[in-house]
Amino acid sequence: MQSPVMADINECEKFPPVCKDDICNNYLGGYSCSKKAWKKPTTKSALQAVQGTSISSGLLLLFFCLWFLYKIIKKRRKIKRKQKLFRRNGGLLLQQQLCSSEVNVETIKVFNSKELEKATDRFHKDRILGHGGQGTVYKGMLTDGRVVAVKKSKIVDESKLAQFINEVIILSQVNHRNVVKLLGCCLETEVPLLVYEFIPNGTLSKYIHDQNEELPLTWEMRLRIATEIAGALSYLHYAASFPIYHRDIKSSNILLDEKYRAKIADFGTSRSVSIDQTHLTTLVHGTLGYLDPEYFQSSQFTEKSDVYSFGVVLVELLTGQRAISIRRSEEAGKSLATYFILSMQQNRLFDVLDPHVLKGKKADIMVFANLAMRCLNLNGRKRPTMKEVTAELERIQMSEKKNFNVPQDSEEVEDLRTQDFEPWEVVSMSTGPASDTGLASSSHELPLLSFTSL
Incomplete structure (x- = not known):
């Protein structure tokens, strides 16, 4: 009987390869592995590899040099x-x-x-x-x-x-x-x-018009702030190297520091003048409601123009109302200055005061109000100087501290109340864009920078 023939198994076809990276030789009944023959690379292929590497390196170096040069030029x-x-x-x-x-x-x-x-x-x-x-x-x-x-x-x-x-x-x-x-x-x-x-605590305007119950602006604080502002303006007018006119005094340009001391800010339209100079002739700059009517008419700005603007700030402190407001009646006028003057003439001062102010002594409040009236006089020559304003406010402060009434000159008060105010003031202070939430600028020309000078 003939024995069966055994089938040959090709081990070289198995996966994974039995010889890995070597050459597999199959034969009947087994297999063998042999190393691959090493072929020496041709000169041409080696040269191409070197050239490719050199070109890549060169391009990279060129790109870096160009980038570096660009940075230097820039x-x-x-x-x-x-x-x-x-x-x-x-x-x-x-x-x-x-x-x-x-x-x-x-x-x-x-x-x-x-x-x-x-x-x-x-x-x-x-x-x-x-x-x-x-x-x-x-x-x-x-x-x-x-x-x-x-x-x-x-x-x-x-x-x-x-x-x-x-x-x-x-x-x-x-x-x-x-x-x-x-x-x-x-x-x-x-x-x-x-x-x-x-200056961390914002503007005086914020504390007057958006009153905070946690920190109310008391009569004593208002009086102190007014005195501090007056002293600073007096310093600028008379004690600085050259007299300096601020030209845009308003409650939003007065800041309060961490101890709620007043500081005058924003000298954007300020001018320094020579000592022998009495006024500046310029295009009208300023803010409606605070603008000196005399300056508005003549374009001549004097130290008394700052006094008028400060007078409006005094009235703001007294009444808690904005310098320009559309909420006031046409009869009263949109201008706070006009409204205050009419109230004084009609003997209605205590009807328009802020509730916090009413807690002060009436005699001192009356002196304060009369001082504001003098600052708002249409005739700039009749307005007090900032030195006089500062001295008057300091006297009121002393009166508050010593708790005695300051005697008032009844004739002067009566004269202020009966003083004639020209009708054009009501018109000039009420015209132009106005809102109860902000103050409109009446400048005919934008100021130079944060500072300008003559």
């Missing part, structure tokens, strides 16, 4: 642009002034743009403290930990940059506890940036 252009803006914004003039012996260099700091961009998180919208007709104010923190307010103006007038620099120098040397301190400026941006000390 940085140089940025530096040149900053230098150009610095010169355009009056930087050379400022440097000359700083080198002179007449200027206290320690009071002025010239910030670089990178420093202020970092302080304000690149002027992020979340850092905005407020907007105004002249620009936007941002809250920032310097590298030394100081919190500051950075004012970025909307426009720049190259023809007035020399005056701007002079004004910055003057105002940076103003040193009064009730004037917001100018710390310095930055001139290498499109528009100059001004850096002020930061």
Whole structure:
């Protein structure tokens, strides 16, 4: 009997391969593995590999060099642009002034743009403290930990940059506890940036018109704030290096610090004048409701124009009402000044006072009201100076502290109540856009920057 033939199994076809990466040789009954024969690469293929690697490396190096060169050129252009803006914004003039012996260099700091961009998180919208007709104010923190307010103006007038620099120098040397301190400026941006000390508790306007029950503005606080503002204006008019007219005194330009002390801010339209100069002739700047009617007619701004505006602030403190309001009747007038004068003439003062003011002594309130009337006199020459206003308010404060009544000049009070007020005042103070929630600007021309000068 013939034995069956055994079928051959090809181990080389198994998976995974039995010889892995080697060559598998199958034969009947088994298999064997052998190493692959090594072939020497041709010169051509090796050359192609080297060329490919060299080209890739060269392109990468070229790209890096071009990128590096681009960065250098961009940085140089940025530096040149900053230098150009610095010169355009009056930087050379400022440097000359700083080198002179007449200027206290320690009071002025010239910030670089990178420093202020970092302080304000690149002027992020979340850092905005407020907007105004002249620009936007941002809250920032310097590298030394100081919190500051950075004012970025909307426009720049190259023809007035020399005056701007002079004004910055003057105002940076103003040193009064009730004037917001100018710390310095930055001139290498499109528009100059001004850096002020930061005042945390907002504007006086907020506390008068949006009263907080947790912190009511008492009669004593109102009297103290009025005295502080008057003292600061008196300082600017008479004790500064040059007389300085603010030209836009209003409750929203008066800030309250952590101890609720008043500080005058926003010298956007302020002017310094020579000592022998009695007035400025300019295009009308200011805010409706606070604008001196005499200045409105003549375009001549005097120290008494600031007095009139301050008089409106006194009336705001007394009544708690806005300088312009559409809620008042046509008969009373939209202007708070007109409304107050009519109330005084009709002997209705205590009918229009804020409830917190009524808690004060009537005699002192009457003296305060009469002082406000004198500040609002249509004839600027008959208005008191800020020195006289400050002295009168200090006397009222002393009266409150000593708890005795200040005797009043009944003839002067009667004269004030019966004084004739020209009819055009009611019209001029009531025309133009007005709202009860804000004050409209009556400026015919936007101010230069945060500071301008003659």
